[in-house]
Amino acid sequence: MLLDRPGSPLRLADVPEPEAARGRLRLRVEACGVCRTDLHLRDGELEPGRLPLILGHQIVARVDGGGERVGVPWLGWTCGECVYCRSRRENLCVRARFTGRDIDGGYAEWTVADERFCFPLPGDADALQLAPLLCGGLIGHRALRLAGDGERLGLYGFGAAAHIVCQVAVHERRRVFAFTRAEDEDAQRLARSLGAEWAGDAMAPGPEPLDAALIFAPAGALVPAALRAVAPGGTVVCAGIHMSDIPSFAYRDLWQERVLRSVANLTRADAEEFLAIAPRVPVRTRVEPFGLDDAERALQRLRAGEVVGAAVVEVG
Ligand SMILES: [Zn+2]
Numbered sequence: 001m002l003l004d005r006p007g008s009p010l011r012l013a014d015v016p017e018p019e020a021a022r023g024r025l026r027l028r029v030e031a032c033g034v035c036r037t038d039l040h041l042r043d044g045e046l047e048p049g050r051l052p053l054i055l056g057h058q059i060v061a062r063v064d065g066g067g068e069r070v071g072v073p074w075l076g077w078t079c080g081e082c083v084y085c086r087s088r089r090e091n092l093c094v095r096a097r098f099t100g101r102d103i104d105g106g107y108a109e110w111t112v113a114d115e116r117f118c119f120p121l122p123g124d125a126d127a128l129q130l131a132p133l134l135c136g137g138l139i140g141h142r143a144l145r146l147a148g149d150g151e152r153l154g155l156y157g158f159g160a161a162a163h164i165v166c167q168v169a170v171h172e173r174r175r176v177f178a179f180t181r182a183e184d185e186d187a188q189r190l191a192r193s194l195g196a197e198w199a200g201d202a203m204a205p206g207p208e209p210l211d212a213a214l215i216f217a218p219a220g221a222l223v224p225a226a227l228r229a230v231a232p233g234g235t236v237v238c239a240g241i242h243m244s245d246i247p248s249f250a251y252r253d254l255w256q257e258r259v260l261r262s263v264a265n266l267t268r269a270d271a272e273e274f275l276a277i278a279p280r281v282p283v284r285t286r287v288e289p290f291g292l293d294d295a296e297r298a299l300q301r302l303r304a305g306e307v308v309g310a311a312v313v314e315v316g
Pocket residue numbers: 035036037038057074135136
């Protein structure tokens with residue numbers, strides 16, 4: 001499925017099969033999770049690294065020839081030399097290349113990935129179930145760690161990432177509060193079914209102050225709302241790659257050592273940590289499958305807020 005230019009629908013096309021090379025694995029794609037970042041690239045809110053481009057950075061695939069199953073995440077290549085790479089912050093690498101932005105991704109039958117950025121996945125699990133772990137899970141995990149270990153956790157936007165983080169947080173004996181659009185009863189029901197003790201309108205305060213809040217929805221208006229919902233000393237983490245502008249807010253909403261920060265990308269260490277945690281929880285993803293030629297419709301449903309849980313493109 002090709003993105004010819006931002007703003008145009010993805011198009012089914014025959015392209016030459018990618019070739020394996022030294023250090024690069026040729027992979028037969030089984031499934032690829034649909035991430036809001038794909039939608040931002042599709043809609044031109046983020047600039048693609050190349051065109052035409054194959055989107056998709058939550059790839060579950062089999063190695064051509066061997067058959068081992070691997071996962072390919074957003075972080076596709078780092079330089080290993082810059083100040084960030086040399087200080088265990090390769091997520092901020094100044095020359096980083098990202099899967100499905102700079103490198104063709106997983107909305108395809110075949111792909112090629114740097115073997116240093118491929119992670120072993122269980123061969124007997126359902127590929128559709130695994131796919132959302134590779135971005136929603138990994139970025140959600142990094143966001144949760146950056147939020148600290150407070151007990152009362154607010155999740156703003158309850159989609160692919162939040163429905164995974166919720167399960168991990170409940171497993172860690174935290175209390176989860178899910179903040180969604182007021183009328184989004186499907187998301188609120190999903191949140192309660194996964195152990196959230198409360199679910200309701202994101203623009204209103206929750207039933208009690210939070211120790212931390214993670215914002216997954218791309219709406220800047222949630223930032224002041226989340227700051228007002230956290231207790232003194234609490235942290236608000238913006239976990240998305242793009243957000244509408246943040247409205248101005250009173251300094252008292254930040255005062256008392258509240259922290260506002262973003263989370264960007266992932267490191268390989270994040271991936272190793274999270275992929276070890278997920279089966280121990282165990283994380284069970286709620287998935288809406290789409291055929292490869294239906295990837296554009298998956299993005300449309302995501303834009304409209306109609307996906308419950310995570311959308312996944314099924315290729316195999
Ligand atoms: Zn993503």
